Amino acid sequence: MQPDLSAKSLKVTSLISVGQHPKSGRARRAEQDARAVELGLTLSDDQLEMLHVGSGDKTVMRSYLGMGLPKMTLLKQGDRGDAVPVLCDYLATHAPDILLTGVRAESGEASGMLPFLLAEKLGWPLVSRIAEIGEVNDGVAEVLQALPRGQRRAIKVRLPFVASVDNAAAEPRQSAFGPGQRAGINDMPVAGGDDVVRSGWEESPARKKPKRLKVVKAKTAADRFKAATAKASGGGGKVLKKESPAEQAQAVLDLLIEEGVVR
Amino acid sequence: MILDGLLPVLISVALALLAIGALRRISLWRAGQPESVNIIAGLMAVPRRYMVDLHHVVERDKYMSNTHVATAGGFVLSMVLIILVHLVGLDNSLLAWALLASTALMFIGAVFVYKRRQNPPSRLSKGAWMRLPKSLLSFAATFFIVTLPAAGLLPVNFGGWVLALVLMAGIVLGLGELLFGMGWGGPMKHAFAGALHLAFHRRAERFGGGRSTGLKPVNLTAKILGVSKPSDFKWNQLLGFDACVQCGRCEAVCPAFAAGQPLNPKKLIQDMVVGLAGGSDANYAGSAYPGKDVGNAKGGPTQVITEGLVSPETLWSCTTCRACVEECPMVIEHVDAIVDMRRFLTLEKGDTPNKGAETLENLIATDNPNGFAPASRMNWAADQNLRVMADVKDVDVLFWVSDGAFDMRSQRILRAFVKLLKAANVDFAVLGDEERDSGDVARRLGDDATFQSLAKRNIETLSKYRFNRIVTTDPHAFHVLKNEYKDFYPDGQAPEYEVFHHTTFINELVKASALKLDMYKGGTVTYHDPCYLGRYNGEYDSPRELLAELGIELAEMERSGFRSRCCGGGGGAPITDIPGERRIADMRMEDAVATGAELVAVGCQQCTAMLEGVVEPRPEIKDIAEIVVESLIEEVH
Ligand code: SF4
Ligand code: SF4
Numbered sequence: 071m072q073p074d075l076s077a078k079s080l081k082v083t084s085l086i087s088v089g090q091h092p093k094s095g096r097a098r099r100a101e102q103d104a105r106a107v108e109l110g111l112t113l114s115d116d117q118l119e120m121l122h123v124g125s126g127d128k129t130v131m132r133s134y135l136g137m138g139l140p141k142m143t144l145l146k147q148g149d150r151g152d153a154v155p156v157l158c159d160y161l162a163t164h165a166p167d168i169l170l171t172g173v174r175a176e177s178g179e180a181s182g183m184l185p186f187l188l189a190e191k192l193g194w195p196l197v198s199r200i201a202e203i204g205e206v207n208d209g210v211a212e213v214l215q216a217l218p219r220g221q222r223r224a225i226k227v228r229l230p231f232v233a234s235v236d237n238a239a240a241e242p243r244q245s246a247f248g249p250g251q252r253a254g255i256n257d258m259p260v261a262g263g264d265d266v267v268r269s270g271w272e273e274s275p276a277r278k279k280p281k282r283l284k285v286v287k288a289k290t291a292a293d294r295f296k297a298a299t300a301k302a303s304g305g306g307g308k309v310l311k312k313e314s315p316a317e318q319a320q321a322v323l324d325l326l327i328e329e330g331v332v333r
Numbered sequence: 334m335i336l337d338g339l340l341p342v343l344i345s346v347a348l349a350l351l352a353i354g355a356l357r358r359i360s361l362w363r364a365g366q367p368e369s370v371n372i373i374a375g376l377m378a379v380p381r382r383y384m385v386d387l388h389h390v391v392e393r394d395k396y397m398s399n400t401h402v403a404t405a406g407g408f409v410l411s412m413v414l415i416i417l418v419h420l421v422g423l424d425n426s427l428l429a430w431a432l433l434a435s436t437a438l439m440f441i442g443a444v445f446v447y448k449r450r451q452n453p454p455s456r457l458s459k460g461a462w463m464r465l466p467k468s469l470l471s472f473a474a475t476f477f478i479v480t481l482p483a484a485g486l487l488p489v490n491f492g493g494w495v496l497a498l499v500l501m502a503g504i505v506l507g508l509g510e511l512l513f514g515m516g517w518g519g520p521m522k523h524a525f526a527g528a529l530h531l532a533f534h535r536r537a538e539r540f541g542g543g544r545s546t547g548l549k550p551v552n553l554t555a556k557i558l559g560v561s562k563p564s565d566f567k568w569n570q571l572l573g574f575d576a577c578v579q580c581g582r583c584e585a586v587c588p589a590f591a592a593g594q595p596l597n598p599k600k601l602i603q604d605m606v607v608g609l610a611g612g613s614d615a616n617y618a619g620s621a622y623p624g625k626d627v628g629n630a631k632g633g634p635t636q637v638i639t640e641g642l643v644s645p646e647t648l649w650s651c652t653t654c655r656a657c658v659e660e661c662p663m664v665i666e667h668v669d670a671i672v673d674m675r676r677f678l679t680l681e682k683g684d685t686p687n688k689g690a691e692t693l694e695n696l697i698a699t700d701n702p703n704g705f706a707p708a709s710r711m712n713w714a715a716d717q718n719l720r721v722m723a724d725v726k727d728v729d730v731l732f733w734v735s736d737g738a739f740d741m742r743s744q745r746i747l748r749a750f751v752k753l754l755k756a757a758n759v760d761f762a763v764l765g766d767e768e769r770d771s772g773d774v775a776r777r778l779g780d781d782a783t784f785q786s787l788a789k790r791n792i793e794t795l796s797k798y799r800f801n802r803i804v805t806t807d808p809h810a811f812h813v814l815k816n817e818y819k820d821f822y823p824d825g826q827a828p829e830y831e832v833f834h835h836t837t838f839i840n841e842l843v844k845a846s847a848l849k850l851d852m853y854k855g856g857t858v859t860y861h862d863p864c865y866l867g868r869y870n871g872e873y874d875s876p877r878e879l880l881a882e883l884g885i886e887l888a889e890m891e892r893s894g895f896r897s898r899c900c901g902g903g904g905g906a907p908i909t910d911i912p913g914e915r916r917i918a919d920m921r922m923e924d925a926v927a928t929g930a931e932l933v934a935v936g937c938q939q940c941t942a943m944l945e946g947v948v949e950p951r952p953e954i955k956d957i958a959e960i961v962v963e964s965l966i967e968e969v970h
Pocket of ligand 1: 576577578579580581582583584598599602657660661662663664665
């Protein structure tokens with residue numbers, strides 16, 4: 071799907087964060103955020119705003135800028151700050167048509183909550199884990215949401231909205247050193263308190279959870295392939311299609327209570 | 334004679350046109366970036382550089398070197414004498430006789446040029462170059478005849494109108510080609526540009542038997558990084574392009590051209606000439622880039638090269654093997670130009686093909702091209718009990734392990750070398766996890782920012798410790814450490830160690846009787862010279878001496894030593910992976926098979942990987958360290 075020409079006048083904002091390389095632990099351009107920028111660039115290369123809240127690691131910011139943006143906005147905040155109120159303040163006066171984020175950060179809290187909190191505060195719809203944005207007509211965008219195993223779901227959503235970009239979205243373009251160095255960073259110091267909840271936390275490297283071994287008794291390569299790609303077949307579960315929304319919601323709540331998620 | 338009045342006029346006009354043309358040409362070069370040169374010393378050095386350095390290369394083709402001496406020598410001498418005799422009008426029969434002799438010499442030379450052009454090999458350009466021998470002949474012949482009266486051999490008023498007209502036509506043709514053409518872009522341009530190129534060469538160290546192979550650093554704060562337009566080259570690089578004689582020797586040795594990839598170094602240099610002068614390649618009459626038609630390329634001094642003049646695939650096909658540079662009689666620096674243009678594509682456009690972007694990203698994030706955990710660099714040596722620099726601080730020899738540490742095949746080479754070091758009781762240690770990629774691949778892919786960052790951080794690490802020598806099994810790291818790091822030492826500091834390739838080092842150990850070796854027991858062996866060991870660093874002998882110590886009589890490949898053909902693994906070529914008709918490694922293996930060898934000895938893990946990637950049946954591939962280890966007589970302690 072090619073975005074149509076009217077989409078070019080869209081105002082898009084992509085949020086970027088400081089990523090972390092899984093092997094070296096070094097700060098880098100985060101994979102999903104870079105995809106959010108890539109998607110933003112294809113949607114609207116001249117009206118894309120790149121936005122970061124934090125201390126703004128220079129090398130990392132420049133590696134995002136190397137994707138070809140002339141400038142970006144940096145809402146300067148200490149490492150312990152809470153990004154959500156700052157972003158809400160800023161977006162209230164600089165509202166885009168589409169706000170793109172990654173699904174979850176690679177470092178820090180990495181709860182994946184940011185797009186949800188922003189959508190809630192802004193009162194905009196949220197589409198999570200998108201792969202592509204197609205045509206935008208009359209204020210309605212066609213969005214492809216990424217589902218497991220390469221499946222896609224087409225969704226229509228009214229502007230403005232928030233979308234988190236999945237790894238299934240187009241790979242980010244290479245970052246070029248020269249333009250990245252020359253691009254401007256609009257520094258805006260912001261007020262905004264520390265994240266009090268987080269300040270009480272202790273950070274330690276995650277331990278790998280043991281994984282249940284899948285015993286595959288397949289004899290042929292084709293069987294092995296099938297086993298590897300088959301849908302996880304959960305035994306239980308029900309499909310509620312005809313029931314009223316209230317009944318469906320009740321069923322979900324019952325399950326959550328049963329599993330001990332909601333007490 | 335009737336021509337007497339006309340001749341001085343013709344000569345003056347031709348000389349004036351030459352001067353105007355030359356000034357115009359010089360202004361084209363001056364569109365390039367400033368680079369300071371020593372004008373007087375440069376000009377003074379021209380005769381020596383021409384007679385010694387240039388001829389050293391031309392002499393590889395005996396026929397052409399003799400021909401060129403006769404023709405060029407005859408022409409230069411004739412021109413001086415023509416000015417004295419026919420323009421100034423010195424009435425001296427000695428001078429006239431000398432002019433007769435020099436035109437005769439030139440004529441003989443021109444006859445051989447003519448003969449070479451009868452059935453020219455495909456590497457030679459045709460077009461205007463086919464006309465050149467005829468122009469040379471008519472210049473020499475007509476001036477010979479018009480000088481006869483001055484020498485007193487013919488009456489002053491010999492001949493009639495017809496002869497006069499014929500001579501006149503010959504003179505116009507000869508002067509036109511040789512003087513007018515020299516200034517206005519004809520084939521004779523090479524004499525003018527070539528002489529100045531020798532004078533103002535960017536790598537003057539190359540003359541007088543020197544070597545200068547390290548790439549020049551990029552100023553990372555410049556307005557534009559790398560070369561986007563011809564005017565971004567240094568002015569003396571532009572001058573160098575203009576010196577090309579289209580002999581095609583570079584084309585004949587280029588592995589990428591032979592593999593049918595879209596690269597021909599001669600065409601590339603000619604395209605640079607099109608770019609610096611402005612226009613199209615329609616008049617180019619040599620071999621094309623394989624798979625591309627001639628005539629569609631257009632450019633100008635301020636037009637982006639990769640938008641219409643040269644396609645990026647052409648630039649990415651090069652393995653930076655330097656075969657072209659080694660063969661070029663005009664001492665042109667193809668690899669510098671190619672890497673300069675790659676720098677623009679990578680640093681400004683962010684457009685490194687195929688695995689290029691990923692490799693560079695890995696290098697930035699993990700200091701190795703495949704994105705392995707930096708903390709796993711020493712895993713290969715878990716059973717080797719190696720001393721690490723951070724513990725010992727001070728050793729004789731630092732063993733630079735290179736990224737071979739992450740590759741299982743290369744690890745066998747590393748282990749073999751460690752065994753030799755231990756057997757010879759060498760006092761050595763490694764950097765362990767503190768080592769980083771040398772930056773070679775990043776630099777050849779045009780990413781000088783990442784290269785410089787790696788180089789500086791490696792230098793910082795190296796500066797923490799004391800050692801006398803660095804030894805490495807990787808010729809690429811060897812080249813970078815030896816020739817390219819010195820540009821990145823902090824001001825006032827310089828490397829205080831020598832860098833060795835392991836073949837040189839083992840050879841020294843053997844010569845010092847530090848290793849006891851048996852004779853080699855296998856079959857026929859041939860040796861493949863890695864480009865970065867041979868052409869980049871001039872090390873052709875140590876590997877051969879070492880193999881000879883083992884009693885191996887090498888069955889040399891037709892292309893060996895300075896003419897060795899690349900394995901296809903250099904310059905990031907396997908990463909950018911530009912398709913051709915054949916694979917360079919396959920062609921190299923054919924060279925090896927033709928010697929009847931059962932074993933190909935190499936001195937590079939990259940060559941090992943490339944050659945072992947050729948489908949069997951083929952000879953076995955072993956690094957020299959592995960071959961030596963097999964013959965090692967281990968002493969029981
Ligand atoms: S670049 Fe050198 S080797 Fe190649 S054609 Fe020109 S003069 Fe000959
Ligand atoms: S360096 Fe090697 S591959 Fe590159 S143009 Fe020269 S001969 Fe061809």
